[in-house]
Amino acid sequence: MKNALGSVDSVLLLGGRSEIGLAIVERLVRDGARRVVLAARGEAEEAAVRLKNLGAEVCLLDFDAARPETHGEVIDSAVEFAGDLDVVVAAFGVLGDQASYEADPVSAARSMAVNLGGHVSAGLFAARRLREQGHGALVVFSSVAGVRVRRANFVYGAAKAGLDGFAQGLGDALHGSGARVMVVRPGFVVGRMTEGMPPAPMATTPGAVADATVRGLRDGSETVWVPGKLRPIFTLMRALPRSVWRRMPR
Amino acid sequence: MTFLTGWGRTAPTPATLVTPRTSELAALVTGALPRGLIARGLGRAYGDAAQNAGGVVVDVAGMEARWSIDPGTGVVTASAGMSMHDLMTALVPKGWFVPVTPGTRHVTLGGAVAADVHGKNHHVDSSFGAHLRSLTLITADGTSRTLTPEDDLFWATVGGMGLTGLITEASFACVPIETSRMRVDVERTRDLDHTLELMTATDDGYRYTVAWIDLLARGSRMGRSVLTRGDHARRDELPPGADALAFAPASRLAAPPWAPNGLLNRLTVRAFNEAWYAKSRERTIVQDLAPFFHPLDFVDGWNRVYGSRGFVQYQFVVPSGEEATLRRIVSRLSERGVVSFLTVLKRFGAGTPGMLSFPLPGWTLALDIPAGQAGLAGLLREFDEWVAGAGGRIYLAKDARMRAELLPAMYPRLPEWRKIRESVDPEGVFRSDLARRLSL
Structure with missing residues (x-):
């Protein structure tokens, strides 16, 4: 249960190797969380060891975002281990490269299946559980790329735009149930996912995103922008004419 | 679904709140899974003891x-x-x-x-x-x-x-x-040591005693207190003609429905403490039961004064002989300038055989702290460790933020209690948010 001062006991990370996701879990564990489920495709042992050293009990589960038919089982297994899920962080996703997507449309569709489709099934299964237990927060990672989709990365951006809308709708559906959805909209994050790419203006880091997310969970925020100044900036960006917007270099 | 909180107004969760007839209780209990059921009285536990997220809460009151x-x-x-x-x-x-x-x-x-x-x-x-x-x-x-x-x-x-x-x-x-009045002695102490000394030496001369501590006083005045101690007044201590057993306490004020966060801050609480200490000159008075035992009941809904973020009450006990831990906590609170409106110190006597009962012979301190204070979570966790290390414990009826790990050290009879609970309630029909949070 989230306590009076905002600390939680249990957390499920979907995308158990995500840099941002693990940074969030680490902070929650330092703040008192003791039951952690890392649901990942492939090895998350190293992260598990680190979290155990911080005092958490850790359970590893197989999770493939592209196989929605398995997502219900993942949530059930997480509940079996952790009991009530105080926080579910959906941090899985692929960035990919716009030019490659245009060259290989099938790969573009597959990225959509992960970045949007996977979140729809995992999010709905998680939300069902949170509603039953009457408390808990689902953290969904949108992106400024989805706030207004740019020509330079519109496959990824479209998935994020869809995800952002989905998460807001899901949050509204959960309204009054005690459970909630928090949408996090980071800007460009300098990390493993963007390795080798030159950082965009107002770039942030996985640690900063995690700090802002944990603060948002504590305060009960519905939407978190990282950095915060992206919020007013994107209010302006959304008003730019198409003729200007399509020339955005990236 | 009704959203419920404890008296501290933190961490609300929804539950199905029911007011059954006594004859309906058995059916309600046997049908309460999967989320279980907990009884709720008047909601004065400060934390989540009478909440049950997603389950049933029985309005016993x-x-x-x-x-x-x-x-x-x-x-x-x-x-x-x-x-x-x-x-x-x-x-x-x-x-x-x-x-x-x-x-x-x-x-x-x-x-x-x-x-x-x-x-x-x-x-x-x-x-x-x-x-x-x-x-x-x-x-x-x-x-x-x-x-x-x-x-x-x-x-x-x-x-x-x-x-x-x-x-x-x-x-x-x-x-x-004999009467509905109390004969009360009011006294002030210079500092914490003076308070402890006076309470140890002379508490037993009174049936009822408590000390109010000015936590914001520092240096040589750290822990200065107002002691109020009394007994039920005898008939012959009342003026002739008085209705000796009259009892009609009224709450004469209502707290405003809304108060800003931060209304109780270092400045306002210090001003209150100064005034309270100054007015509490040594004297003996005869007063009604209600102002002696329940001064806060005078204001309806006083918990709202803490604003929307609410407050936590931190109440611990340390055994006699562990005064050093008490001193350490009071001096840390005083040096950190933690705002606590109404800090109360009481000397405990013998406990009961209750397996999860809070009191044990020693000293208990209760603080009301606005939940929004920076660094509060870490500070209280540090205190938890000190308290557990001294063989003391935190009061579950007040708790809203402790972690499960220290519970077995604080409540050494927990395994015995769990065994009995397991035998009468193997599936865990009776559950609360507190029980989930502390893995009770």
């Missing part, structure tokens, strides 16, 4: 009230939903007083048993459980059992936070009184 007294012995039998206020209103004019009252009259009898509440007379009379003669409990299988102090389940229920079953009735011994 709303159920029918019954009571009777054996005029020969003063043993009262009453339904669990009756409040101390109801009981006092009924009993005081007849010359009886409840054996133990907490700092508010607005707790139910069931809640008083489940938290094994204590009052200003703990050093002499122990806690509520010590005065109980029997209990009626509906257990997870739906059966109603009458328990006496010979039963293990009785002492798992006294202080058991409602997790062994639903208390429907209790019998307890009252104390005879």
Whole structure:
């Protein structure tokens, strides 16, 4: 249960190797969380060891975002281990490269299946559980790329735009149930996912995103922008004419 | 679904709130899974003891009230939903007083048993459980059992936070009184050591004692206090013609429906503390029961003054001989300038056999702290460690933020309690947010 001062006991990370996701879990564990489920495709042992050293009990589960038919089982297994899920962080996703997507449309569709489709099934299964237990927060990672989709990365951006809308709708559906959805909209994050790419203006880091997310969970925020100044900036960006917007270099 | 919080107004969760008839309770209990059920009285536990996210919460205070007294012995039998206020209103004019009252009259009898509440007379009379003669409990299988102090389940229920079953009735011994007034001595102390010294040396001369500490006083004045100590006044201490057993406390003020966060800050609390300390000159007075025992009941909904973020009450006890831990905590609070409106120190006497009962012989300190204060979580966690290390504990009826790990150290009889609970409620029908949070 989230306590009076905002600390939680249990957390499920979907995308158990995500840099941002693990940074969030680490902070929650330092703040008192003791039951952690890392649901990942492939090895998350190293992260598990680190979290155990911080005092958490850790359970590893197989999770493939592209196989929605398995997502219900993942949530059930997480509940079996952790009991009530105080926080579910959906941090899985692929960035990919716009030019490659245009060259290989099938790969573009597959990225959509992960970045949007996977979140729809995992999010709905998680939300069902949170509603039953009457408390808990689902953290969904949108992106400024989805706030207004740019020509330079519109496959990824479209998935994020869809995800952002989905998460807001899901949050509204959960309204009054005690459970909630928090949408996090980071800007460009300098990390493993963007390795080798030159950082965009107002770039942030996985640690900063995690700090802002944990603060948002504590305060009960519905939407978190990282950095915060992206919020007013994107209010302006959304008003730019198409003729200007399509020339955005990236 | 109704969103519920404790008195501290933090961490709301929704539950199905029901006010059943007594005859409906058995069916309600047996049908309560998967999310279970917990009883709720008047919601004065500060944290999440009477919340059950996604489950059922039974509004015991709303159920029918019954009571009777054996005029020969003063043993009262009453339904669990009756409040101390109801009981006092009924009993005081007849010359009886409840054996133990907490700092508010607005707790139910069931809640008083489940938290094994204590009052200003703990050093002499122990806690509520010590005065109980029997209990009626509906257990997870739906059966109603009458328990006496010979039963293990009785002492798992006294202080058991409602997790062994639903208390429907209790019998307890009252104390005879000649008047509804208190003869009270007020005294001030210079600092914490002076407070402890005075309480140790002279507390036993009074049935009821408590110290209010000015936590914002620093340096040589750290821990300066106002001691109020009293006894039930005798008939001959009242002016002739007075109605000796009159009892009609009214709450004369209501807190505003909304207050800004941060209204109680270092500045306002310091001003209040200064004024309170200054006005508490040494004197002896005769006052009514209510202002002596329940000064805060004077203001309805005083918890709203803390604003929307609410507050936590931190109450711990350390055994006698561990005054150093108490001193360490008070000096850390004072040096950090933690804002606590109303900090209360009390010397405890013997505890009850309640397995999860809070009191043990020693010192208890209770602080009310606005939940928004920076660094609060870490500070209180540090205190938890010190308290557990000293062989002390945190009061579950007040807790809203502790972690499960320290619980076995604080409550060494926890395994025994768990075993009994497991035998009467193997599936965990009786559950609360507190139980989930602390893996009780």
